Amino acid sequence: MSRVTTSRAVASRATASRNAPAVERAPSSAERVLAPVILGVVVIVLWQLLAGSGLIEAYLLPSPAAIGEEIAQFAPSMASAAGLTGLNALIGLLAGTIVGIVAALLASAARIVDGMLAPIVAALAVVPIVALAPVLNTAFGADAQTGRQLIAALAAFVPVFINTARGLRQTRPVHRDLMRAYAATPWQAMRTITLRTAAPFTFTGIRLASSLAVISALVAEYFGGPRGGLGGLISTSAASSAYARAWAYVVAAIVLGLAFYLVALAIERAVARRT
Amino acid sequence: MTPTSTPTAVSARGVDKTFSTKQGEVVALSGIDLDVAPGEFISLIGPSGCGKSTLLRIIADLDSPSSGTVEVFGTSAHQARLDQRYGIAFQQAGLLPWRTVTGNIALPLELHGVGPAERAARVDELVALVGLGDFAQKFPDQLSGGMQQRVAIARALAEKPALLLMDEPFGALDEMTREYMQTELLRIAAETGAAVVFVTHSIPEAVYLSDRVVVMSPRPGRIADIVPMRLGRAADRADDLREDGAFFEMITAVREALHGAPVTGPRGVETR
Ligand SMILES: Nc1ncnc2c1ncn2[C@@H]1O[C@H](COP(=O)(O)OP(=O)(O)OP(=O)(O)O)[C@@H](O)[C@H]1O
Ligand SMILES: [Mg+2]
Numbered sequence: 001m002s003r004v005t006t007s008r009a010v011a012s013r014a015t016a017s018r019n020a021p022a023v024e025r026a027p028s029s030a031e032r033v034l035a036p037v038i039l040g041v042v043v044i045v046l047w048q049l050l051a052g053s054g055l056i057e058a059y060l061l062p063s064p065a066a067i068g069e070e071i072a073q074f075a076p077s078m079a080s081a082a083g084l085t086g087l088n089a090l091i092g093l094l095a096g097t098i099v100g101i102v103a104a105l106l107a108s109a110a111r112i113v114d115g116m117l118a119p120i121v122a123a124l125a126v127v128p129i130v131a132l133a134p135v136l137n138t139a140f141g142a143d144a145q146t147g148r149q150l151i152a153a154l155a156a157f158v159p160v161f162i163n164t165a166r167g168l169r170q171t172r173p174v175h176r177d178l179m180r181a182y183a184a185t186p187w188q189a190m191r192t193i194t195l196r197t198a199a200p201f202t203f204t205g206i207r208l209a210s211s212l213a214v215i216s217a218l219v220a221e222y223f224g225g226p227r228g229g230l231g232g233l234i235s236t237s238a239a240s241s242a243y244a245r246a247w248a249y250v251v252a253a254i255v256l257g258l259a260f261y262l263v264a265l266a267i268e269r270a271v272a273r274r275t
Numbered sequence: 276m277t278p279t280s281t282p283t284a285v286s287a288r289g290v291d292k293t294f295s296t297k298q299g300e301v302v303a304l305s306g307i308d309l310d311v312a313p314g315e316f317i318s319l320i321g322p323s324g325c326g327k328s329t330l331l332r333i334i335a336d337l338d339s340p341s342s343g344t345v346e347v348f349g350t351s352a353h354q355a356r357l358d359q360r361y362g363i364a365f366q367q368a369g370l371l372p373w374r375t376v377t378g379n380i381a382l383p384l385e386l387h388g389v390g391p392a393e394r395a396a397r398v399d400e401l402v403a404l405v406g407l408g409d410f411a412q413k414f415p416d417q418l419s420g421g422m423q424q425r426v427a428i429a430r431a432l433a434e435k436p437a438l439l440l441m442d443e444p445f446g447a448l449d450e451m452t453r454e455y456m457q458t459e460l461l462r463i464a465a466e467t468g469a470a471v472v473f474v475t476h477s478i479p480e481a482v483y484l485s486d487r488v489v490v491m492s493p494r495p496g497r498i499a500d501i502v503p504m505r506l507g508r509a510a511d512r513a514d515d516l517r518e519d520g521a522f523f524e525m526i527t528a529v530r531e532a533l534h535g536a537p538v539t540g541p542r543g544v545e546t547r
Contacts, residue, residue, distance in 0.1 A: 174369035177337050182386050183357045192382070196373055 062244035070248035077233070078252045085229040086256050088145050089217040092152020093260070096213065097206055099153070100160030107161075108168040121161055129155045130216055133223040148220040148229075155216040156209035160202065167201025168194060200272040203264075210264035214257045230256065282349030284438050284470035285311040285334055290343035292329055292496075303329045305495035307343070313437065316464060316471045318481035318488045320529065326496025327474040328366060331440050334472060335363055347438065355438075359387065362436035364444045366474075368423040370415040370430075376402065377411050380429045387434065401429040404459070420447040425456070432463060439464065439471045445480065454514065457483055461512055478533075482506075482525045483517065490532040500532040 044064045050056060051063030071078065107114040129151055136147035171194050179189040221231030230253045237246035290307040293300050303326040311317050319327045332338040334345055336356040347355035355361065362383075370379045380401050384394045402411050405425040415423055424447050431439060445453045461484060464471050475481050481488045485504050492499040504525050506516065516522050 172369070174365055174367050175371070177332075177365065178363075178369055180337055181335055181356065181361075181363050182383050183359060184386050188386055192371070192386070196371070 062247055066244040067247045067251065070242075070245045071251065074245065074248060078230075078249060081228060081230045081233050081249065082252050082256045084145075085214070085217050085221065085231060085253075086260075088148045088220075088229070089152050089213040089256075089260065091149045092154075092217060093156045093206075093209055093213040095149070096153040096156025096209060097160045100157045100205065100209075101164050101202060103157075104161050104164035104168060107165055114165075117161075121158060124154060125158050125162070130219045130223075133220040137220070137223055137225045143226050145226065147225060148217050151220045152213040152217040155212040156206075159208040159212065160205040163205030163208070164198055164202045167198030170197050170201065172197070200268070203268040203271045207261065207264040207268045210260040211257055214253075214260050218253055218256075282346075283310050284313045284315065284348060285309065285472065286346045287330075287334070288344050290330070290333060290340045290345060292326070292333060292338065293341045302495035304333075304340075305497050307496075307498060309489065309498065311438075311470050311472060313470050314464075314468045316461075316473065316484055316486045318473045318475055318485040319491060320475055320478065320481045320488055320533070321491030321496075321499075322493050323476075324496075325491045325493035327491060328442055329496065330491075331363075331442050331472060331474055335361060335440050359434060360436065361438040361440050362431035362434060363440045364424075364427045364431040364442065366442045366446070368415070368420075368427040368447075370423055370426055372415050375412050375414055376407055376418070376426050379415070379426050380433060382430060383433045397433065401433060404432070404463070405429045406455075421449060421452055424448060428456070428460075432467075435467050435469075437467075437469055439469050439473075441471065442474045443476065444473075446476070453480070454517070458512075458514060460484065465511075478526055478529050479517070479522075482522060482529055483512065488529050488532075490529065500535070502528050502532050 047061075048064050051061055051066075103113075103117055107117050132154070133147065133151055136150055140146040140150075175193045175197075176189075179193055184192070218229070218231040221229045222235050225232075227233075227236070230249050234246050234249045234253070237243075237249060287307050287309040290304055291302070292304040293302050295301075307330060309317075309330075319330065321327060329338065333340050334347065334352060336345075336352040345352040348360050350358070350360075371382065374382070377398050380398045381394050384397060389397070402408055405428060407422060407425060407429075410418060410422065415426070418426070424444055428441075428444055431441070445456055448456060457480060460471070463469070471484075473481075473484060475484075482504060486508075488502045488504060489498055490500040490502060491497065502525070506512065506519075506521055506525060
């Protein structure tokens with residue numbers, strides 16, 4: 001049945017391209033950048049007008065100008081807060097990635113390990129990991145970042161493990177035959193074929209993990225522990241009715257998340273170019 | 276033909292191969308007896324599914340026979356694989372997409388510890404041999420199917436094996452490149468003294484290349500006939516043979532052997 005749908009999808013795509021104009025012009029990179037920028041400017045102008053009109057209370061939605069002022073005023077504190085949260089996320093991402101890759105390698109090498117890890121990963125994948133934040137914060141003490149880093153690591157582990165494990169199963173039979181014909185050692189076959197085939201999958205996992213690590217490190221700060229991170233500052237600003245400042249820190253959190261994502265995406269693209 | 280001192284390149288005795296699948300047992304090969312002399316060029320021809328690839332894989336020790344024995348240069352097929360006595364080119368090119376043409380050809384040399392300088396020199400020779408000088412730094416996805424297959428052939432030749440196993444290596448090539456590659460292959464085989472076991476669907480190709488053509492029949496895959504080519508040494512052949520009367524006689528002989536084979540007929544065999 002799935003084959004029928006696929007072939008129909010292919011057929012309809014073929015028709016679509018036949019009906020398309022003879023010369024299809026790809027949007028230039030200037031156009032691709034310009035379009036969202038224009039949209040963004042329009043939205044901010046409308047938002048400013050709406051907030052200035054008095055129709056919406058400032059605590060519901062502060063005006064962009066107010067948020068901008070806060071950003072200008074608190075820039076140094078925002079940078080250091082982003083640094084702290086970002087470092088927790090980065091440590092978590094690296095640890096989760098390393099453990100995820102090693103676990104996937106073990107699972108692909110021994111069926112028993114695979115059987116043991118599968119339910120654990122399934123559980124981790126459905127449990128909201130930040131729910132562990134209060135527990136871990138208490139476990140590691142009120143002035144340690146360890147709990148947050150651990151939460152980021154757990155969140156990052158899941159997609160890296162799942163994608164790497166899938167990638168390790170993608171080795172093409174003709175490549176396996178080739179390695180056997182060359183009487184390659186298991187380690188040679190691993191290096192030349194298996195790992196290289198899995199690499200793009202692993203980097204897809206890391207890209208997914210990068211956002212999760214930032215979100216987890218940030219949200220974990222809402223549940224106590226040392227102050228000074230973006231999450232902590234968002235919650236204290238909101239608690240002290242400094243709504244525009246809370247939004248300013250939210251903007252910083254978005255920038256931090258985007259930075260992680262874009263770096264991971266660039267690495268993924270570079271690795272996946274030839275596969 | 277075989278000097279008594281050197282062992283035969285390939286010697287198969289009573290080889291059977293049965294695959295067990297969910298639908299039941301598939302008898303792919305039954306009672307295969309075949310000897311290939313050193314330096315001899317043998318083609319396997321027969322309808323699709325008659326077990327040509329399976330036989331080649333068994334000689335290469337990529338599959339093991341259900342019963343019977345295969346010896347390669349006097350040792351077991353297994354030992355011969357460990358000793359790297361053969362080079363192989365598959366039906367699919369099977370290149371590594373993340374390596375350039377040079378990187379792909381260098382692969383077996385790398386795996387077997389050939390030093391960088393020697394490796395580079397050998398790869399240059401091979402790139403020139405298969406006529407891909409302008410494409411040495413290209414990746415497989417930048418090459419046509421025929422070019423990819425030429426890279427795979429160069430890779431199979433990299434270590435000058437005394438036995439070449441080739442599974443329809445020219446299937447993806449256009450007719451002109453195919454004829455050029457056939458003549459090149461004969462020259463290479465003669466230069467290196469390699470024995471060749473060559474799977475093909477094309478009768479003229481089998482006739483042009485081979486000292487003997489092994490005609491196979493399907494279900495179960497068995498050898499229906501072995502037709503010796505009375506066309507002079509394969510090594511001495513050149514393109515003008517393709518227009519020779521003797522060439523057409525041999526084509527007729529192989530075609531008759533194929534038609535004489537039991538079961539419906541040579542489906543899947545090209546007569547061009
Ligand atoms: N791994 C396998 N498992 C089950 N059956 C197989 C397997 N490999 C081959 N066969 C069966 O064995 C028979 C011979 O297959 P083989 O690939 O050797 O044929 P062939 O002569 O090379 O065909 P073609 O000319 O189409 O390449 C076929 O019926 C095929 O279905
Ligand atoms: Mg085949």
